[in-house]
Amino acid sequence: MKRRTMALDHPYRQLPIPTNAPFELKPSPGRGWGAFATRRIERGALILSEEPLFTIRKPHAEITNEVLLRALQKLPASRKRMFFLLRDNASGAFQSLKHAFAENSFNMASEDHTTGRQLDCLHGLFLLHSRFNHSCSPNSKVPVTVTGGEITHLQSFATRDIAPGEEIAFSYAADFGCRTREERHRELRFVCNCDACQPGTPFQELSDMRRRLVRGLQYLQTGVDLDGRRQDAPDRPLIADPQLKRAAETFRIPLSSRFIYGLLVMSLLEQEGLLDDFLAERLSRNVWVPFAAFETESNVQVAKLAMAQQDWLGRLCVAFQLYGRADAADQALATLFQSLSGR
C-alpha cells in the first residue's frame, strides 16, 4: 500500500507527457521507472518527438556544475521546476547537477555527411526520453545521427511491434550488437537485466557468440575494430588466423568473402532480433556494394540468385557457393580500398 502511494505521489507524475503519447511512466521492477506502451505500437511508428529542456554546446568534459547552474538560471521558473523533478533512477535526488545532466542528456551533434565526423558538440537534456530504460534486445530506437542542419527534436521509433503493457526500451549504445554481455555491462556501469543479459541461459550464451562473431566480421570488412584501430590482443584475438587478419588490414579480402561476410552479419543480427530498419539500411551497403562489384560472370550469376531469395539467411545459404572463389575485380578493389584508406 505504501509503495503504491509513493508511486502515485512520485515527481515523475508531473512530467509533461503529450496527450496522444502511446506510453505511460510507471515503476519497472529492478530498473527504477520506465515507459510502458498504453496501446499497440506498430514497427516503424513514431513513439515520441521531444524538444530538449535546454541545451549545452560544449564537449562533455567541459560540462561542469557551474556551466549547468548558469544554464538553469536562464530558464523560466516553470522549466527550471521540471529539471528538479528528476530523480536518480526514480529514487533519491542526484548527487550533483553534472550527474543529473549526464543521466538525462543525449548527444545532439550533427555529422558531416562524407566523413561521419561530428560537426559540433551539442548536448540536450530530455525529460521524457531519459525515462526510457535500456535494453540490449530493444524494441525501439532513437536514431540521433542527423547529417547537416541542427537537431531540434529527439525522436524515438518502434523497431518491432510493441504490445500494450510492454516496456519500451532502446539501447543506450549504438555498437552493442558487437559486444558481449560483460563488455556491455562494463560500459553501461549497471547490470542490465534484459533477455540477452540473463546469465547462464542458452539465449544469452548464443547472443554473446553471435555478437562476438559480428564484431569479427566487421573487422574483416573494414580492417579495424570498433574504435577505428587495428586490434592487437594476442590473449583474446578477434581474428585468430594471422593471415586472414593481415588480409583484412590490407584490404585483400576477396569480393566473394566480403559478400558472404556482409550477408552473415545481416543474418546474425536478424537472429539476434537487432536488425531494425535503420540498421538494415546502413549495413545492407556491405552486401550491395560487393554485389554490384562482381565482374566474373559465374560469380555475378550466383550473387543474383542469392539476392533473389526472400530473407537474409536464404541469401546467405545460396551465396556460400561463392566462398573461396576469386573474381576479376579483386585486385582493382583492393587497390581502391587501400588508396581510400591511406593504408
Ligand SMILES: C[S@@+](CC[C@H](N)C(=O)[O-])C[C@H]1O[C@@H](n2cnc3c(N)ncnc32)[C@H](O)[C@@H]1O
Ligand atoms: C536514463 S535513466 C532511465 C530511467 C530510470 N529508470 C528512471 O527511473 O529515471 C538510466 C538508469 O536507469 C537504470 N536502468 C536503465 N535500464 C536498465 C536496465 N536494463 N537494467 C537495469 N537498470 C536499468 C539504471 O540505473 C540507469 O542508470
